[in-house]
Amino acid sequence: MNAPDFLEFKNVSRHFGSIRAVDQVSLSIRKGEFFSLLGPSGCGKTTLLRILAGFERPDTGCVILSGQDITQLPPNRRKVNTIFQSYALFPHLTVRDNIAFGLRIEKRPQREIDHEVERMLELIQMKAEAGKFPDTISGGQKQRVAIARALIKKPQVLLLDEPLAALDLKLRQRMLIELDLIHDEVGITFLYVTHDQGEAMSLSDRIAVMNSGIIEQVGTPAEIYEAPRSSFVAAFIGDTNFFEGRVAELIGNEYSRLVIDGFPDVTVFNDKQLAVNNLIYLSVRPEKFHISRERQEKSPRHNVVPGRVEEVIYQGSLTRYWVRVQEYRIAVTQQHSRFLLDEKPITWDENVWVSWHADDGFMLERYSQSDEQLVTLPE
Amino acid sequence: MKRSLVPYCVTAAILVFFYLPILVLVVNSFNTSRFGGSWEGFSLVWYSRLLNHREIWHALTNSLVIAVSSSIVSVLLGTTAALALHRYATRLQKAHYMLIYTPLIMPEILMGISMLLFFIAAGMQLGLFTIFLAHVTFCISFVAMVVLGRLQDFDFSIIEAAQDLGANWWQATWKVLVPLLMPGLVAGGLLAFTLSIDDFVITFFVAGPGSTTLPIRIYSMIKHGSPPLINALSTILLAVTFAAVYISQHLLEDKT
Ligand SMILES: Nc1ncnc2c1ncn2[C@@H]1O[C@H](COP(=O)(O)OP(=O)(O)OP(=O)(O)O)[C@@H](O)[C@H]1O
Numbered sequence: 147m148n149a150p151d152f153l154e155f156k157n158v159s160r161h162f163g164s165i166r167a168v169d170q171v172s173l174s175i176r177k178g179e180f181f182s183l184l185g186p187s188g189c190g191k192t193t194l195l196r197i198l199a200g201f202e203r204p205d206t207g208c209v210i211l212s213g214q215d216i217t218q219l220p221p222n223r224r225k226v227n228t229i230f231q232s233y234a235l236f237p238h239l240t241v242r243d244n245i246a247f248g249l250r251i252e253k254r255p256q257r258e259i260d261h262e263v264e265r266m267l268e269l270i271q272m273k274a275e276a277g278k279f280p281d282t283i284s285g286g287q288k289q290r291v292a293i294a295r296a297l298i299k300k301p302q303v304l305l306l307d308e309p310l311a312a313l314d315l316k317l318r319q320r321m322l323i324e325l326d327l328i329h330d331e332v333g334i335t336f337l338y339v340t341h342d343q344g345e346a347m348s349l350s351d352r353i354a355v356m357n358s359g360i361i362e363q364v365g366t367p368a369e370i371y372e373a374p375r376s377s378f379v380a381a382f383i384g385d386t387n388f389f390e391g392r393v394a395e396l397i398g399n400e401y402s403r404l405v406i407d408g409f410p411d412v413t414v415f416n417d418k419q420l421a422v423n424n425l426i427y428l429s430v431r432p433e434k435f436h437i438s439r440e441r442q443e444k445s446p447r448h449n450v451v452p453g454r455v456e457e458v459i460y461q462g463s464l465t466r467y468w469v470r471v472q473e474y475r476i477a478v479t480q481q482h483s484r485f486l487l488d489e490k491p492i493t494w495d496e497n498v499w500v501s502w503h504a505d506d507g508f509m510l511e512r513y514s515q516s517d518e519q520l521v522t523l524p525e
Numbered sequence: 526m527k528r529s530l531v532p533y534c535v536t537a538a539i540l541v542f543f544y545l546p547i548l549v550l551v552v553n554s555f556n557t558s559r560f561g562g563s564w565e566g567f568s569l570v571w572y573s574r575l576l577n578h579r580e581i582w583h584a585l586t587n588s589l590v591i592a593v594s595s596s597i598v599s600v601l602l603g604t605t606a607a608l609a610l611h612r613y614a615t616r617l618q619k620a621h622y623m624l625i626y627t628p629l630i631m632p633e634i635l636m637g638i639s640m641l642l643f644f645i646a647a648g649m650q651l652g653l654f655t656i657f658l659a660h661v662t663f664c665i666s667f668v669a670m671v672v673l674g675r676l677q678d679f680d681f682s683i684i685e686a687a688q689d690l691g692a693n694w695w696q697a698t699w700k701v702l703v704p705l706l707m708p709g710l711v712a713g714g715l716l717a718f719t720l721s722i723d724d725f726v727i728t729f730f731v732a733g734p735g736s737t738t739l740p741i742r743i744y745s746m747i748k749h750g751s752p753p754l755i756n757a758l759s760t761i762l763l764a765v766t767f768a769a770v771y772i773s774q775h776l777l778e779d780k781t
């Protein structure tokens with residue numbers, strides 16, 4: 147399926163003094179897509195969203211929505227609606243009047259307004275609370291009113307700025323499911339801002355990972371997880387292990403031999419066609435490792451290194467290990483496929499062999515400046 | 526253990542100090558005696574004289590016209606100033622804040638003189654209009670400070686939400702900003718009204734012939750010796766003031 151691009155950012159920049167909040171961002175979002183902007187605090191997600199909503203003017207670049215350049219339109223003339231992080235419900239209006247606000251502004255006939263509001267109250271299951279004021283309803287309910295108030299305008303794009311951040315964990319998980327259902331039901335394009343990779347992963351059709359004003363990578367959740375294109379993305383999405391090294395030899399078209407300090411030879415899939423002597427990071431996710439007491443047969447596509455278990459955390463369906471290999475402390479997680487009690491489990495201080503398949507490692511080019519950007523997430 | 530009587534004595538002394546003169550005034554307004562030195566029996570004679578006193582009615586009308594018009598205008602301008610001060614934090618705004626704040630602490634006599642000189646230099650006829658201008662000038666500052674206080678905890682994303690839902694600037698202001706700021710606007714307006722209606726010093730400088738306000742009329746009546754009338758008038762003003770304070774406090778309590 148190749149739907150035409152529906153919403154486009156073209157070379158959009160917005161600087162505040164010396165801060166480059168948004169830097170040369172180009173993005174294409176398809177109609178009906180659930181698209182997430184994911185990145186750490188202060189990376190410019192909100193600014194990009196506000197540029198689309200019309201509350202910020204970009205310094206350069208333009209925004210195109212269904213074929214129309216909307217860069218210069220004021221917020222009230224754009225067919226996009228926002229769900230604000232603080233909900234921003236009108237405290238002097240009841241739930242019903244909050245939801246009706248957008249249609250009243252349009253001066254729609256009263257009967258039509260009543261009908262639409264009724265439909266929205268049903269969608270968010272808040273008929274009983276229609277007469278209450280925002281101060282007297284719960285956080286999750288405010289959230290739903292904010293959604294209804296925006297959806298009733300039938301926007302072309304619904305913008306959500308960390309809509310779940312203010313909710314507690316339980317409610318967050320429930321709203322996550324509700325958001326997904328609502329998206330399926332209304333079929334509107336969602337642009338969702340979050341710094342929570344779990345939220346982005348579970349909801350999105352595609353994700354753009356942002357870092358200090360630039361887009362690092364755009365892709366489906368699986369692409370971003372399995373094939374991160376920068377060390378930042380690799381570390382920000384899920385846990386990973388980084389090893390510093392360089393390319394020593396090309397093996398055919400597809401594989402390379404790496405030299406990593408203190409390691410025996412390591413073979414890795416070379417999809418990026420990096421040349422010999424390129425400085426690289428090797429990234430391997432914890433669940434891609436396998437550990438065992440006996441040394442595995444070293445096949446050409448398998449890497450095996452000896453290590454010593456330093457810590458074991460049993461977590462039911464999986465176990466986490468921290469294994470010392472030379473100067474590296476490698477995080478390893480193992481799913482339990484067999485009944486655990488049948489065999490003697492590996493415990494700390496044991497010598498083990500850590501192995502992984504060449505296809506499960508990822509090479510990321512190492513530049514001197516990106517060294518500083520390398521983020522290693524704490525356990 | 527015996528409780529100290531000192532706090533009670535101090536409180537009583539302060540109350541006496543504040544309210545005894547007022548009490549004397551109120552009592553004397555019902556006194557038949559012309560000079561109020563001694564009680565010569567209850568009467569409403571001063572109140573009935575007051576009703577027929579054309580000059581006082583004239584002055585009161587002037588005062589009300591000026592107080593109402595200048596408080597409305599100063600609420601409009603003061604609120605605009607407060608919004609500008611709150612939203613834009615440039616270096617120019619620091620100067621703006623100083624300018625708004627200064628009239629609150631500047632000696633009234635200075636303001637009176639400077640405005641008088643200004644009006645004369647501008648070739649303006651002194652009268653109700655110059656009084657109105659002068660009152661707006663000092664009321665703006667007070668209104669701006671009151672509204673600024675309300676804005677401190679105002680969430681402007683609510684205004685953005687209104688615009689996001691299709692409201693233009695005008696609709697966002699009238700349907701969202703004004704209703705939410707209303708308690709502050711009412712409080713600012715009441716403050717401006719009370720400041721305007723009893724202002725003496727500044728008004729004294731910028732008033733012209735035929736534009737006497739109530740405080741100035743009262744002053745000249747005292748000089749020309751009709752204190753019992755003043756007592757009656759003051760008692761009425763006192764009652765009105767207490768009522769206004771009581772009502773406005775109730776209004777503010779209901780809103781928050
Ligand atoms: N109005 C402004 N004036 C000055 N700097 C700003 C302004 N708005 C944003 N910034 C700066 O731009 C950068 C990006 O801000 P933005 O709010 O877009 O980040 P964010 O990704 O939404 O972060 P968060 O997850 O914390 O909400 C930050 O460094 C911020 O300090």
Ligand SMILES: [Mg+2]
Nearest residue numbers: 191192193307
């Ligand atoms: Mg933000």
